[in-house]
Amino acid sequence: MKNILIAGAGKSSTSLIQYMLQHSEAQQWKVTVMDAHLEAIEEKIQHHPNGTAVAVDIHNEAERKQLVAEADIVLSVMPPHLHYLLALDCLEAGKHLITSSYVSEDIKALDGRASEQQLLFMCEMGCDPGIDHMSTAKIFDHIHEQGGEILSFKSCCGGLVAPESDTNKWHYKISWNPHNVVTAAQAGAIWYEDNKVIQRDYKDIFKYPGAFHIDGLEDLAYYPNRDSLTYKEIFNVPGISTFVRATLRHKDFMHGWQKLVDLNLTNEHDSHDAGSLTYRSWIAAVNQIASDELEQVLAEQYGFDDLAFELFRELGLLDNTPVSTAQEYLSSAVILQRVIEKAWKLEETDKDMIVMQHLVTYTLKEETIEHESSLIVKGENRLQSAMAKTVGLPMAILAHKILDGTIDTSAIHGVQIPIRKEIYSVVLPLLAAENIKFIDKEKALI
Template sequence: MKTLLLFGAGKSATVLIDYLLQQAQSNDWKIIIADADKNQVLAKTNNSPLAEAVQIDITKGEQRAELIQKADIVISMMPPALHFLVAQDCVTYGKNLLTASYVDDQIRNLKSEIENRNILFLCEMGLDPGIDHMSAMKMINEIKAKGGTITSFKSHCGGLIAPASDNNPWHYKISWNPRNIILAGSAGAVYKENREIIEEEYQTVFENCELISFPGLGQLAWYPNRDSISYMPTYNLENAETFIRTTLRYPAFCRGWDYIVNLGLTDTEDHDNIMDCETYADWLERKLYLVEDSEMSLEEYVDLYVHEDFHQEILSQFNFLGLNSNNKLPKAAQCSADILQFVAESKLAMQPDDKDMIVMLHEIEYTIESSKLKVESWLRVEGTDSLRTAMAKTVGLPLGIAAKLILNGTITLTGLQIPTAKEIYDPVLKELELMDIKFTEKVI
């Protein structure tokens, strides 16, 4: 009997847990699920005898080590900052590790130790990053196999609200880590477009977002993801004239969020400036004052800074969040980002009957001999309900499938990897198709 250890039973782990329990029965696995809230684990496993629920403080080394030593493979669904604690123990005890998070510098610094231990650390094995890598590499390799030269690569992905549940002026509801949503774009962005390296500061990331047409949904807007350039060698596209990885939103969201950012409502270091604010109206008034160093109402700000076509839209968005209300600010808030996160988690929460939606679109332009061609490949997945969301499906299932393929010997790679190798992406994408996570491709 093989033992699979999962750290974390939060929002994105729900469908992963379902999958692991299904596989445990047919593959003779033992599943251990460790979380700070044992009752959450028991609820998500429905007290299944196939799973052992463990309450853990992930920062306690002895507790972690005891569990990791029992495992044949470890999946971490903890917040990215905590992966390193698990990773260090996996190196120490020679255990394979899977995560859905980006490879950070701490994990990267373990590369030689991972190789020396002859174990596999498979990171970026979720949705974005994850399914985006696998589907893109499949397309890239197929084009190259036909003798094509890729000139432009654009990859777009977004977690949105399904049309039937879209009932607020932001056209958005929270289906994953709310802090990441609040701080999205804060690192700025760098990408390549028409042979030119473009660097964007946080204040411009959401400004004048470009539009794409998505089948069945109409127009969506995209903003660039952090550092696209670093993935050019990963995809073997160093010579592409354009290389951009982006996040998709409905256009109204990007228009509204641009003003949220530029008013400083996502600031993380403004405690001293807002500490005497008591209500949301006080907070917004303080931020509006900083625009012109004079008192200004929200309506006056909109008249001055927002195109007249979108006056009502921006006012509706701000009023929907209650940013101009006399409600008391959350006592625990230490900065503007904390306040906005509290508001967003309340006002943009998924309701029990809501369904979220994942959309992904790859646009690749290439040449074969003298012919210029373009291929588009798109994916649309809707959630089952507010618990088994599209986000939980597309983040969790690739991890579960990869774990199975490692345990049964289909994936034999070792070292620090992301899912760009055919040995990984081929079988994982094939199983995802059986679960209706399937791309549609069109050559233009």
């Protein structure tokens, strides 16, 4: 039997683990899942005869190395900074590695060593990044094969709450790592628009939401995401006038989150005696405001309107509720994370939703055409979430097709992201069979 090692049993791992277990009988696989929390693994494995739960701290080098050495392939859904430990182990043991996270500088530096061993280290193999890369590459390649020239590209994706489970004023519930929700966009963004490089700092990211439309959904908006310029080069579209990758949220979320940023409530580097604070006094202390003047100052100096006050009150941020009953020092980011984990909890029967859309304008035979490619995936419940499905299944399918020889790792190896035809031509049709399917339409522009 071939042994598959899955590192991580968090929110995004459910579909990955279940896919591997569902195919384990026919493919003769043993599926080993490692995580620090045994109960999280057992919830996903559900006593499957081909599943093995291993509770281990990933920093335990001896145990980690042994698990990697015993595997035929390693799939990591651990926090991004921990992939490097597994990557080093994979080099030592001669194993392929698949992750859903952005390529880090540490991982990129391993490209030569991985290539020498004909090992595939496939990063960015989740939803965004992942499915977005594959679907974009498919569109771009098709246009180029016809002799077309790409003029502009805008890609938006968001992990959202489905309308039927939308029960709060922020129109958001947490389906992925809550720490990442709090720290999203802190690096700012840089992109290319109308032949100009545009850069925006974190303090202004949510201030200028872009308009977004997709059939059947209303009031969504986007903010530019990370470094689009790198992908402009990766996709080799030198003559393009606009290249933007962006994240979707409800417009009201954008409005409220900008106020959190303005008030420095997402700061990871400050420290507060949480046991001595209420939420109200925390905000006042961070911004050197007298607590009894808080609403007045928020309105006059921070531009709070009725909606902003409603959003803050719904989270209890203006209340005199204690931040903590323990004596502990916490950053503002951790305080806020604890608040939203309670307020935006995805309940057992709640459904989340992934929305993705690419807008590509190109010319072909003297005609200008707009290509719209849209994807909407809804979760079934908290465990069977759309986030888990769209993050986990691309990884699972790629691993499957490496193990059965469909994808030849002697021809594609080293540190990669999924933009090559050998990858997307195999994975996208199998994702479509799992109801992760794009709807494409085109129209001529006058």
